[in-house]
Amino acid sequence: MVSGKEFRQSLHKPLPNSPPLPKECRLVPAFTIQAIQRGTCVIPPPKCNPFRVRPAKPSSFKSNYDRGEFPLGVSSSKEITWKVDLDKLDYHHYLPLLFEGLSETQEPYMFIAQQGIHDMLLHGGKKIFPCIPQLIIPIKNALNTKNNLIMRSTLKVLQHLVKSGDYIGEALVPYYRQILPVLNIFKERNVNCGDGIDYSQGKGENLADIINETLETLEEYGGEDAFINIKYLIPTYESCIMN
Template sequence: MSISNRTGQSEIQYSAKKNFRIRTPRLVPPFSLQSLQKNTVVFNQENLSIKGKQNNQNRRAATSFRMYYNRGDLPIKMEYLTGGDKIGWTVDIEKLDYNLYLPLFFDGLSETRHPYKTYARQGIIDLLTHGGDKIHPVIPQLILPIKNAFNTNNLEVMCTTLKILQQLVVSSDLVGPALVPFYRQLLPTFNSFKVKNLNCGDEIDYSQKNNMNLSDLMDQTLQVLEIHGGEDAFINIKYMVPTYESCFLN
């Protein structure tokens, strides 16, 4: 073989090595045809699903309420009393801007960690107690935070939101009818979870004692919506939750 041929062959080998790239294995589902292909690795579906749920929970936890709390922009503080801890307001609660603070505290309903959930829930109770006629104009801004709380699928969050929704309805005579146009946003969750009652068998259902039974709370909330929602409330509830029966008929 001539020198020129040897030189050409070595250049080809060098260029082939130079263009060689290490390919990282692809993640493929288990028990699939892709798992038989080269350069593939089967991933653990269970671990990915758990990680995905954790990521979703972290994304849901990043609420506007938490941001305001971390910046110190909320007029509240914790008061440690012998009969139990409660939040205190640094300003007169009746002078607060409800267009800003009521939706902000409702946004905290999705929180599952202390102290965010404690401040948000107790703050809502105080605002609804002292709100009066200032609550009704803010109703459209409360729908999305309530819907987001239901979408967490967290039992504690959902039960707490149902109790808050009941208190919201009875906080003013104008609130019940004002919620009727928003049943399409609020009641799909009721239709999905209303029949999913907890079956404990022979064991004691302590959730009933603590009023944390999801199905019972949904029934109670629908009754409150019908009683305080006016003449159009039942037909709109029935349209969204076909299994609901009027409390007036019973």
């Protein structure tokens, strides 16, 4: 009669006619031709994490600011001071550069880029509309970092951009396929704190809430084709106008 311990040990023994196991195992990547070679052990593929933060690429905003090419500075009261009149700025040059700074997380670059964008959008008027094609790639790159801080600030800038002039919301509709897919991942990812209190909701810093506010703003200012394009990319979105 075999005891339970002996039976469990026999399970780890190779079959009588099986080839001997290699003493040394060479690690090889999965899904390669090396994986079918003898004496190799396959390294498991990495797990897929759609929420993993991606490092932002170096932006030209930081290098341009360090060289002093921006006509602005930071005062002692931590406010932006413009050295020229905002109405005389070349929006085709400065606005896309500031949008590239949305991917920055270091200070003072992050603060200068965000505040500079809001100042230019506030006083830009008709100068903003021709710059829209140049702003899409910086917005896409900032959102694709999947950094909570960067995404929140970028979405707030996007809301301001849509409201800053006539027909800007409608002009953004063809670019939804570039800037909205990443929002579909985080749209329903609210903070689950159980019986606790999520203070970010009261402060307006909850990413899922900001995403919903941004989508509603895009639909409101994007014209009659906005909703169907948002719905195609984000199926869980419900219209704020039709309902």
